[in-house]
Amino acid sequence: MAGRILIVEDEAAIARFVELELRHEGYQVDKAEDGRAGLEQAMAGQYDLVLLDIMLPGLSGLEVLRRLRREKDTPVILLTARDTVMDKVSGLDMGADDYITKPFAIEELLARIRTALRKRPAKAPEPVLTLGPIAMDTARRQVRCNGQAVELTTREFDVLRLFLENPEIVLSRETFLSRVWGYDYVGETNVVDVYIRYLRGKLDAACGKSLIHTVRGVGYVLRED
Numbered sequence: 001m002a003g004r005i006l007i008v009e010d011e012a013a014i015a016r017f018v019e020l021e022l023r024h025e026g027y028q029v030d031k032a033e034d035g036r037a038g039l040e041q042a043m044a045g046q047y048d049l050v051l052l053d054i055m056l057p058g059l060s061g062l063e064v065l066r067r068l069r070r071e072k073d074t075p076v077i078l079l080t081a082r083d084t085v086m087d088k089v090s091g092l093d094m095g096a097d098d099y100i101t102k103p104f105a106i107e108e109l110l111a112r113i114r115t116a117l118r119k120r121p122a123k124a125p126e127p128v129l130t131l132g133p134i135a136m137d138t139a140r141r142q143v144r145c146n147g148q149a150v151e152l153t154t155r156e157f158d159v160l161r162l163f164l165e166n167p168e169i170v171l172s173r174e175t176f177l178s179r180v181w182g183y184d185y186v187g188e189t190n191v192v193d194v195y196i197r198y199l200r201g202k203l204d205a206a207c208g209k210s211l212i213h214t215v216r217g218v219g220y221v222l223r224e225d
């Protein structure tokens with residue numbers, strides 16, 4: 001599949017023409033006819049690229065772009081009828097990848113789309129952290145031990161993640177407090193002991209052995225003995 005493209009364009013004839021050409025090139029295409037619908041679709045969908053008209057009813061293309069960029073870095077090519085320096089500059093400043101002035105030759109648009117898609121960073125593989133029988137899928141926030149799911153609270157998950165990112169390294173209570181609870185956490189350091197006790201109980205049960213070890217006077221270490 002060449003990619004999935006959202007066309008946000010209120011001029012139906014242009015939108016239809018571009019849609020047919022893109023489909024012919026093998027792209028999957030969705031369309032929106034005004035700024036608000038375009039923004040909603042761009043936010044909700046998994047698009048490889050957005051073709052965004054500037055002069056739109058509802059929200060202007062530049063406003064759609066501004067709001068989209070708060071959440072997503074989907075490549076955007078602006079379509080503008082006005083060949084004005086201001087539109088180009090503000091569009092590129094706001095994070096557009098490129099722009100094309102109407103009327104355009106479809107070949108030029110297709111070339112710019114290919115370029116924008118090539119620049120798209122390769123999707124990083126979803127990191128899975130492992131140690132011994134433990135496997136943590138950080139994107140899905142799932143933990144398994146020996147293939148068995150381990151249900152963790154958010155805090156327990158974050159504690160285990162810090163362990164897995166620092167295998168076989170002794171971590172102090174203060175390290176957990178600053179990295180998991182945040183630097184401004186004010187409270188007793190024994191909150192760490194409490195959470196590690198919960199976590200250890202769950203892991204021991206699922207893994208069938210102890211992997212979190214107490215290092216007296218120093219802290220804790222995740223290690224497979």
Ligand code: CA
Pocket residue numbers: 009010011053054055056
């Ligand atoms: Ca328009």
